Amino acid sequence: MDRALLQQRLAERAEAGYRAGQVWEWAARGAAGYREMTNIPTSLRAQLEQEVPFSTLDLVQEAKARDGTVKALFRTGDGHPVEAVLMRYRDGRRSVCVSSQSGCPLTCAFCATGQMRFGRNLTASEIVDQALHFRRIEPVDHAVFMGMGEPMLNLDSVLEAARALPDVGITWRRTTISTVGWLPGLRRFVDEVEEPIRLAFSLHAPTDELRSQLMPVNERYPLADVIAECARYFARRRRKVFVEYVMLRGVNDRVEQARALAELLDPKVFKVNLIPYNPTGMYDGSTSKAIAAFKAALDRARLPATVRLTRGRDIQAACGQLAAVSAG
Numbered sequence: 001m002d003r004a005l006l007q008q009r010l011a012e013r014a015e016a017g018y019r020a021g022q023v024w025e026w027a028a029r030g031a032a033g034y035r036e037m038t039n040i041p042t043s044l045r046a047q048l049e050q051e052v053p054f055s056t057l058d059l060v061q062e063a064k065a066r067d068g069t070v071k072a073l074f075r076t077g078d079g080h081p082v083e084a085v086l087m088r089y090r091d092g093r094r095s096v097c098v099s100s101q102s103g104c105p106l107t108c109a110f111c112a113t114g115q116m117r118f119g120r121n122l123t124a125s126e127i128v129d130q131a132l133h134f135r136r137i138e139p140v141d142h143a144v145f146m147g148m149g150e151p152m153l154n155l156d157s158v159l160e161a162a163r164a165l166p167d168v169g170i171t172w173r174r175t176t177i178s179t180v181g182w183l184p185g186l187r188r189f190v191d192e193v194e195e196p197i198r199l200a201f202s203l204h205a206p207t208d209e210l211r212s213q214l215m216p217v218n219e220r221y222p223l224a225d226v227i228a229e230c231a232r233y234f235a236r237r238r239r240k241v242f243v244e245y246v247m248l249r250g251v252n253d254r255v256e257q258a259r260a261l262a263e264l265l266d267p268k269v270f271k272v273n274l275i276p277y278n279p280t281g282m283y284d285g286s287t288s289k290a291i292a293a294f295k296a297a298l299d300r301a302r303l304p305a306t307v308r309l310t311r312g313r314d315i316q317a318a319c320g321q322l323a324a325v326s327a328g
């Protein structure tokens, strides 16, 4: 819901100042529409129905994976595709993975999102509406900015959205923003953000040479500079930075590369998430044996590491698979 538009329309009608808050509270708690808002006069509800779309996004399609993961494809008012995912874990956690852009201007070699056309930055309302969509299905308690797009290229809207999430039931400590290491945004994130929002860094290679092959953005913002910035985040917030490392067979999964990774990363600052590669047609994923050997090398070097659970692969909802191609 576009809350600025809501306030504007309420002000035009000289409605009491608290009405905007009431409407938002209903929406944030998972109401399906204005008709449920029993403490708002019927005539006002009808008016809002006409003038302020309940969501800035239209749902185009929804798919459910065998593991319970739900992927939603939306369209913005001006027709741009956006995907978001609800991940359900056995321990009861409900995590929403939201997109910050329609498509992505970066072209990481292994990621499907970079293959589709880049649309535009999403507004804060368009980001929050992804979470609200899932909140209408069930209560949610974690959010990751790991859908389509690079959050640090759209930092103002991403932060505005993140700041609204506690009303939806997702605290800042349970909110993670992931970046390729886009330094201008990352610097601002470190310097300006007071909220205890978590940071994840998509690393994927232990050297500049290999990383530049996989992620062209590395030519612009080399590893040492981004790692220094992550260290500054840790120094200021005392919260570890998650490193994402997607395991590509024969590319970045050798034990020597694990050792190089352990040399590169300070175990006080970083915690590594090894991500099984989700097929997007461009690479082969590492074998589970290779992943286990890689992790064992990190363990020996005392660099904290876990292997991420893959969710939603059968509906193309897993990391790197969001490309707004409807499953038909």
Ligand code: SAH
Pocket (backbone or CB within 6 Å): 108, 110, 111, 112, 145, 146, 147, 148, 149, 150, 151, 178, 179, 180, 200, 201, 202, 244, 246, 275, 276, 277, 278, 279, 280, 319, 320, 321
């Ligand atoms: N642009 C930001 C936010 C997206 S996060 C970023 O890159 O951090 C999505 C994560 O999934 C990133 O770590 C990305 O590198 C990873 N990823 C991309 N393609 C993948 C694939 N095919 N399999 C597994 N992970 C992938």
